[in-house]
Amino acid sequence: METVVQGENAALNIQASRPVLAILTIEDDIQLFRGNRSNFADLIMTGREHGFIVYVLAVRDLKLRRKQLDGFGYEEKTDTWVLGKFPFPDFIYNRIPLREDELQPGVRQKIISCLKDPRVTLFNPSFFNxxxxxxxxxxxxxxxxxIPSTRRMLTREGLGKMMVKHRFLYLKPVSGKAGKGIMAIQVRPEKTLPYRLKIQADRKSITYNCGTISSLWTRIKKESSGERYIAQQGIxxxxxxxxxxxxxxxxxxxxxxxxxxxxxxxxxxxxxxxxxxxxxxxxxxxxxxxxxxxxxxxxxxxxxxxxxxxxxxxxxxxxxxxxxxxxxxxxxxxxxxxxxxxxxxxxxxxxxxxxxxxxxxxxxxxxxxxxxxxxxxxxxxxxxxx
Incomplete structure (x- = not known):
């Protein structure tokens, strides 16, 4: 079972000459920090094998003018996360897990400051759009x-024009992850209800058959919940x-x-x-x-x-x-x-x-x-x- 302990000497035996990598994530009131803990632990252990000091760093504790920062080390034998002082990193590896966390103004400002700081190398500043x-x-x-034919899904007319060119389309949220929110449209002119819309649920898809572009668009807008989408040629x-x-x-x-x-x-x-x-x-x-x-x-x-x-x-x-x-x-x-x-x-x-x-x-x-x-x-x- 994972536990967290506090210790002034969490970063024992640190040699100033060793390179330092901090895994950047977001703080959390319940679990102290967010992200894939097993991934973080693997990174810390692999880093040790390569002569690195590696620790988990919450955005809140990233203070660019300090020589030492509060962070979390990992003890493999006891499967514990140890809070302690660590050297300021040479590298910051951005693993903030959620787009909405990364878009917080305070978080964005810290990332921008890291990009401007000559002392630090920031790996992958942000999620892709x-x-x-x-x-x-x-x-x-x-x-x-x-690249499949792709355009922003802004209007019913724009979607209609795309369906004239492509009888099979995917609709994808601009900020989607792991297939969440994806929809597929098939145009079948010979059918009474020619527009088939499939919506990806957890482990299955839900299908709607629509008779007009208007009813199809209404359903899409309802399912997209105000998120921005792109329409893409289906392959x-x-x-x-x-x-x-x-x-x-x-x-x-x-x-x-x-x-x-x-x-x-x-x-x-x-x-x-x-x-x-x-x-x-x-x-x-x-x-x-x-x-x-x-x-x-x-x-x-x-x-x-x-x-x-x-x-x-x-x-x-x-x-x-x-x-x-x-x-x-x-x-x-x-x-x-x-x-x-x-x-x-x-x-x-x-x-x-x-x-x-x-x-x-x-x-x-x-x-x-x-x-x-x-x-x-x-x-x-x-x-x-x-």
Missing amino acids: KWSLFKWLRQSPTTRPY RLASYNDRSFDLRALVQKNQLGEWEISGIGARVAGSASITTHVPRGGSIDDPEKLLSSAFGEEEAHKLLVKIRRTALIIARQIERGARHKLAEMSMDLGVDQQGSVWFFEANAKPMKFDEPDIRKRSLERIFQYSQYVLKSKKKRPVRTGD
């Missing part, structure tokens, strides 16, 4: 071909046993400061789900197996090479668009029934990958890249006055 992602990727002729994905699947690529900076694929996993849609997300009923599988089943072994190998190359190209363009140095991202990619590769989404704060080899690599890369950043800083010439 879906609309911004597609805007950035459309700006480059290299990434544009991988007929390759399938395995009649269930569509997509791919999750984890892309991280490596020990040379370059983007590299840490791993690719596959997610198969649940029987009653319109998405492949595991919390919505999807399941994990092997990408090569699924692609071989759909396209044959030789073509599957070629596709995996193309998918890896595409993920790296997209990561570089997202970083250019964001105008901040990024350390990692995960992205959802799909292969349609004709073998074309498509980009659907990227996440600035990747969730844990369940595949053990990807998981291990994902933790190590954080510290390998941090070491690279430290070496780069030391090589920079020191500017002196006249």
Whole structure:
């Protein structure tokens, strides 16, 4: 059972020469800090193996003018979180778990201050916005071909125009996460009620059949609860046993400061789900197996090479668009029934990958890249006055 203890010497045996990484999260009155505790514990233990001091830091305790900060260390033997004093970090790894927490004015101000502070490197300043992602990727002729037709869902007329071009659409919340709030529209002109709307619930989907665009729009507005949405061309994905699947690529900076694929996993849609997300009923599988089943072994190998190359190209363009140095991202990619590769989404704060080899690599890369950043800083010439 997890407990929290207080201790003045929580950061015992700290050597000033060791690099320091703070895992940034939000404070919580009940559980002291929010976020995935097992992930934080894994990061702390991996950091130790790489010679780092790692601790959990609440936004409230991030004071940029202090040399020491209050934070939480982790004791593996007793599975306890220890409150104590820690050195000011060289790196701040943003793992604030909820978008609404990150958007609080006080939190945003702290993040902006970190970006301006030359002493600290902030990994991944904020969640991505879906609309911004597609805007950035459309700006480059290299990434544009991988983007499904996407537009803001602002008016009934705009949605109607899109349905003329595409008989199958996805509606996605701009600030969505893990498939929450996704809807799908199918236009079937031969039916009495030609507009079929599927809404993703927890592990199943709810279907409404509408006779007019007006009634469809009314239902969509009711279900969207005032959230901003994008409408996106639906892609007929390759399938395995009649269930569509997509791919999750984890892309991280490596020990040379370059983007590299840490791993690719596959997610198969649940029987009653319109998405492949595991919390919505999807399941994990092997990408090569699924692609071989759909396209044959030789073509599957070629596709995996193309998918890896595409993920790296997209990561570089997202970083250019964001105008901040990024350390990692995960992205959802799909292969349609004709073998074309498509980009659907990227996440600035990747969730844990369940595949053990990807998981291990994902933790190590954080510290390998941090070491690279430290070496780069030391090589920079020191500017002196006249």
